Amino acid sequence: MARAEPGEASHTDLVRSAAADVPAWWSRPGDPAWTPDADWGTAFPRTLAGHVRGGWTLTEPARAHGYSVFPGVFGSRSSIAWFDSVSVARGPGAAWRGWEAAQVELAGDGGPAALPGGTLPRARGDFTYLNGTSGFEEYALSVQRGDSLGWLRAESSSWECGGIGPTAISGRHSWGGTAGVARGMHTLGAAVEQRGHAARLVSGEEQSVSGGSGYGSWEIRRGLHAFALRAGRGEDVHESFGGTLDVSRREAERERAEIAWHHADPDLPVAARLEWSHERVTRIDTSRTGPDASALWAAVRGEGRLGDGRLELSVGAGQHQGVDRFEIAPSVAYAFVTPVFDGRLTVERVLAPVWTDLAPGQGAFLQSTWAAGLQIGARSPRLGAARLAWRMGRTRDRAVASRAPIEELWLRRGFRVDPRRYDFGLLTGAAEWGGPTLGAGAGGFVLARRASPAQPLVDPGHGARAWAEGGGRFFSGDLGVALRLEAAMVGPRESEASPSRRLDGYVTLGATVTFTLVDVIVTVAGRNLEDEIHPLTWVDPSTGLEAIGARREMVFTLTWRLFN
Numbered sequence: 001m002a003r004a005e006p007g008e009a010s011h012t013d014l015v016r017s018a019a020a021d022v023p024a025w026w027s028r029p030g031d032p033a034w035t036p037d038a039d040w041g042t043a044f045p046r047t048l049a050g051h052v053r054g055g056w057t058l059t060e061p062a063r064a065h066g067y068s069v070f071p072g073v074f075g076s077r078s079s080i081a082w083f084d085s086v087s088v089a090r091g092p093g094a095a096w097r098g099w100e101a102a103q104v105e106l107a108g109d110g111g112p113a114a115l116p117g118g119t120l121p122r123a124r125g126d127f128t129y130l131n132g133t134s135g136f137e138e139y140a141l142s143v144q145r146g147d148s149l150g151w152l153r154a155e156s157s158s159w160e161c162g163g164i165g166p167t168a169i170s171g172r173h174s175w176g177g178t179a180g181v182a183r184g185m186h187t188l189g190a191a192v193e194q195r196g197h198a199a200r201l202v203s204g205e206e207q208s209v210s211g212g213s214g215y216g217s218w219e220i221r222r223g224l225h226a227f228a229l230r231a232g233r234g235e236d237v238h239e240s241f242g243g244t245l246d247v248s249r250r251e252a253e254r255e256r257a258e259i260a261w262h263h264a265d266p267d268l269p270v271a272a273r274l275e276w277s278h279e280r281v282t283r284i285d286t287s288r289t290g291p292d293a294s295a296l297w298a299a300v301r302g303e304g305r306l307g308d309g310r311l312e313l314s315v316g317a318g319q320h321q322g323v324d325r326f327e328i329a330p331s332v333a334y335a336f337v338t339p340v341f342d343g344r345l346t347v348e349r350v351l352a353p354v355w356t357d358l359a360p361g362q363g364a365f366l367q368s369t370w371a372a373g374l375q376i377g378a379r380s381p382r383l384g385a386a387r388l389a390w391r392m393g394r395t396r397d398r399a400v401a402s403r404a405p406i407e408e409l410w411l412r413r414g415f416r417v418d419p420r421r422y423d424f425g426l427l428t429g430a431a432e433w434g435g436p437t438l439g440a441g442a443g444g445f446v447l448a449r450r451a452s453p454a455q456p457l458v459d460p461g462h463g464a465r466a467w468a469e470g471g472g473r474f475f476s477g478d479l480g481v482a483l484r485l486e487a488a489m490v491g492p493r494e495s496e497a498s499p500s501r502r503l504d505g506y507v508t509l510g511a512t513v514t515f516t517l518v519d520v521i522v523t524v525a526g527r528n529l530e531d532e533i534h535p536l537t538w539v540d541p542s543t544g545l546e547a548i549g550a551r552r553e554m555v556f557t558l559t560w561r562l563f564n
Helices: 011-016 022-026 094-100 407-413
Strands: 007-010 056-059 085-088 104-109 120-132 136-146 150-161 167-183 186-201 206-222 225-242 245-263 270-284 292-306 309-320 325-337 341-354 365-380 384-396 422-434 438-449 462-474 479-490 506-517 520-527 535-539 546-548 553-563
Touching: 007 011, 011 085, 011 520, 022 056, 022 085, 022 104, 094 270, 094 292, 094 309, 094 325, 094 341, 206 407, 225 407, 245 407, 325 365
Parallel strands: 056 104
Antiparallel strands: 007 085, 085 104, 120 136, 120 553, 136 150, 150 167, 167 186, 186 206, 206 225, 225 245, 245 270, 270 292, 292 309, 309 325, 325 341, 341 365, 365 384, 384 422, 422 438, 438 462, 462 479, 479 506, 506 520, 520 553, 535 546
16 A cells, blocks of 8 residues: 555555554555564664654554553554554644654554444454564454443464564564443543563674553543543563673653543534653663653644634643753644545644653753644545655754664663754655556655764665555455565665765565455565565674665465454
8 A cells, every 4th residue: 555644544454464563564665664674573763754753653542551651662562453444644733742742643543442432233353363484473362342331352462583684583472451331421441451572683682671551541421521531550671681781671660640621512622631640760780770750741722614624723831850841832733625635734843852761971852843744635536546745844952863673772872862953854655546456556755854963864865665456356256366566665874884884775576465255364475575685774783784684584464353
């Protein structure tokens, strides 16, 4: 599926991609958020337009891991089959999110039973099995049921990989659940979750991460008014050792509470929220420890019709003790629809306090981005769909981090502040056409940004993807078969080696065969079919040279949606 923000992917789109999780689907080669070898258990920082903080985020309202201190159990992620859909750039805005805002938000919909009041007349389960070369294997199961009086969801997954490129072995697991009950005006809900991730590099560096979180919620609805209270807690432990690393332990805890009000007037909806949080991060080793900090954020938003569209206004303000700052962040968005196309214009301020996991000698700082964006899309039953998006901005005190494949490497090296003002512009575009048996699409991006002495240009300045697909249905339509061929281009980058060197761009090929039988989807996917080794930007400690990526890999996936 070619895409340029905003957009949406269905459950079938996600499963047919053969990606292990949503972050891997969103950051494939040729995409602006590209992350190397994302399918193989790596935990590189999530990057967009040169930002490793406040670039993009994935929100999962029904799950509890949003209560962990950044980055949480970064390498353990929800199975892609647990999402009914994923929408891109359709969040409430940076002013509403406050200290945890991002320029682009992916919102994951976990299905009707994942949200209060959801209706799912029959019990539903999603079973997923993945298997591939290099010892790649995953089992995931989600079961849910919901109606207007109560809902229940439970899920568990286990994933492991025997070694890809510089990663010797990695594994992760997660389990959790959501439950709720509604009586009259009152709705009570709760969620709990536990995750773990472990990885070791060929050079000997190793990490082990585990964490748990949970929350409880209470909502009261009366007429057009709704009041909600939610409070939760999360904690995680990072341990790293081996190779060039001394033994280190990072302990993080977070308490968070939020109260919100919403007036659901169809002509002029208004909402407000107040959030308080307290975080503690301690690094136990021979070098340094971290402080604790409280944060407060208040926001209001409203929207109304203006001309042929709707105008959304939000403003937020808060105090963060970690950076000792009081800040105000506005957000303005105008969405419009015409008979030919739709569009959205946004202007907002995105804040990211950076006060933990700092580089030696680096003090706490606040990354502040003023960003503006315009997205235009059009769709025709005969000609297909096309979308174009432009985002530009200026960032002061941009956070810079090493692009290492496990988080303990870039957390221990720490965040540094960019001494220069960072100006950027990101142009993305996509077009696709699909008929009953044939389809094709293409998309790409161009990133213009200002060079900085703080870090080489480790992100590609341009990239593209293209695909073609053909298929049909057999045995009276019961069996669907589709063959998809893909090509992706990753632009030139600069390495983190000293001295840095230019890494040439490259083109990589892939293919996926999908079989659909009633509620079962089976895919067989091949990646890097040209079997070429491509260098990465980070330096492998075992060689002192740029690390190498994965070679040709094959993946088999089976997803079965079960009812009753």
